[in-house]
Amino acid sequence: MNAPYSTDIVVFGGGIAGLWLLNRLRDEGYDAVLLEAEGLGAAQTLASQGIIHGGLKYALGGSVTDAANTIAALPARWRACFDGTGEIDLSGCEVRSERYYMWSSASYRSKIKAFFGSKSLQGRVESVPRKDFPPFFAQATVDGSLYALPDFAVDTPSLLSLLHARYDESIFKIDPNGIGFSRDASGNANSVTLRIDTGLPNDTSGSENSTVSIQAQRMIFCAGKGNQALIDAAGLTKPAAQLRPLNMVWVKKTGLGSVFAHCIGEDFSLTPKLTVTTHIADDGVPVWYLGGEIAESGVGVPDDELIERAKRLLADLFPWVDLSGAQWGCFAIDRAEAKMADGSRPDGALFIAEDGYIAAWPTKLTLTPALADGVLSELEGNVTKKRGDGTHTLDALAQLLPKATLAKAHWDR
Numbered sequence: 001m002n003a004p005y006s007t008d009i010v011v012f013g014g015g016i017a018g019l020w021l022l023n024r025l026r027d028e029g030y031d032a033v034l035l036e037a038e039g040l041g042a043a044q045t046l047a048s049q050g051i052i053h054g055g056l057k058y059a060l061g062g063s064v065t066d067a068a069n070t071i072a073a074l075p076a077r078w079r080a081c082f083d084g085t086g087e088i089d090l091s092g093c094e095v096r097s098e099r100y101y102m103w104s105s106a107s108y109r110s111k112i113k114a115f116f117g118s119k120s121l122q123g124r125v126e127s128v129p130r131k132d133f134p135p136f137f138a139q140a141t142v143d144g145s146l147y148a149l150p151d152f153a154v155d156t157p158s159l160l161s162l163l164h165a166r167y168d169e170s171i172f173k174i175d176p177n178g179i180g181f182s183r184d185a186s187g188n189a190n191s192v193t194l195r196i197d198t199g200l201p202n203d204t205s206g207s208e209n210s211t212v213s214i215q216a217q218r219m220i221f222c223a224g225k226g227n228q229a230l231i232d233a234a235g236l237t238k239p240a241a242q243l244r245p246l247n248m249v250w251v252k253k254t255g256l257g258s259v260f261a262h263c264i265g266e267d268f269s270l271t272p273k274l275t276v277t278t279h280i281a282d283d284g285v286p287v288w289y290l291g292g293e294i295a296e297s298g299v300g301v302p303d304d305e306l307i308e309r310a311k312r313l314l315a316d317l318f319p320w321v322d323l324s325g326a327q328w329g330c331f332a333i334d335r336a337e338a339k340m341a342d343g344s345r346p347d348g349a350l351f352i353a354e355d356g357y358i359a360a361w362p363t364k365l366t367l368t369p370a371l372a373d374g375v376l377s378e379l380e381g382n383v384t385k386k387r388g389d390g391t392h393t394l395d396a397l398a399q400l401l402p403k404a405t406l407a408k409a410h411w412d413r
């Protein structure tokens, strides 16, 4: 085994939660390393639609809930980061759309108008007059109403790449099947042992099962779906995860217009019939990425059948668009969240601390800054800054572990 190294905090998982937290921790003066099993953003974060929600989607049930109020403050916080005035300097981060819309066809217009006109939502949503429709909806051949929400859509690859670049030297790739935790005499988190590939730069052991150990005051699990395995490996009893499956669809075609909208269905429910975001694939061709009700009801549906459903839905909602010759794809992905007694979606970001371990779930990309606030206040006064070996540890790990790189969006895989 290679000599034990030390740092203040080890973060597991390089999705938005882990990368954001690593940046906050290091900016605050903690020594921290991040260990990623696959590729940065590989799981939920690059599968997300990148919508920074202002909370209105949650209000669609007809009332403004606590979840809606918690989330309402987040867009301004993200925007401050992109302006270079927020808690993390993310100037240069690409915003895919400054506006996010709600589209409804004429048949339920009066209902939606009454709802959006309600006192509780005043000032948070604007009805867009037809003359001001963005280009895609200006071409509509059907009558419909458009509302601008206080949401916007961020380019997740650009976001991840900026967060990665700020602390690149602290981020490593590990084998998720070779992780072992040990505790100190008081039963608190003490170190993690990682299996390392032989054949990497400075591994002198020559053994097939070479390992390296990192001692830290806290181990923080931000591994999304991978959190449950880490919780089990650490022998924790308090935190537990739940998964909510989705089957997402994408369609790629040259010339597709730019659409960022929730399309509201007849039942006017919490889940929009369709949630569309527009992305640009590596070859420069636009992609519509489709979530909402179609992705929830599409779980377990064979790919070709789900794609047929998506074709019918788009023909119904956007009859002026020609999708002939388009390339289609779909993939299953789980939302990973803290376990709720009734299986419902948690209202906010959640973390659970036990014996020097912390398991964390942002619940939504949007809520990640709130998650980091909570974790940082949990550490305050309990973790000594720079008790580890700092640069020495990073230099040593760089000789033993590969670098983690950014994963690709699903349509580019």
Ligand SMILES: Cc1cc2nc3c(=O)[nH]c(=O)nc-3n(C[C@H](O)[C@H](O)[C@H](O)COP(=O)(O)OP(=O)(O)OC[C@H]3O[C@@H](n4cnc5c(N)ncnc54)[C@H](O)[C@@H]3O)c2cc1C
Pocket (backbone or CB within 6 Å): 012, 013, 014, 015, 016, 017, 018, 035, 036, 037, 038, 039, 040, 041, 042, 043, 044, 045, 046, 047, 048, 049, 050, 051, 052, 053, 176, 179, 222, 223, 224, 225, 226, 227, 229, 230, 246, 248, 291, 333, 334, 335, 336, 360, 361, 362, 363, 364, 365, 366, 367
């Ligand atoms: C289809 C979909 C669309 C969404 N759209 C939106 C949206 O528009 N707006 C919004 O606010 N939220 C959205 N969300 C929610 C949002 O994507 C997630 O809440 C957020 O990305 C979770 O981030 P995370 O870092 O906790 O997890 P993840 O992004 O899942 O990252 C976990 C990371 O941990 C790694 N890992 C796993 N096991 C280990 C291990 N043992 N050791 C080390 N690393 C490990 C994984 O490889 C992965 O990189 C969406 C979610 C889905 C699934």
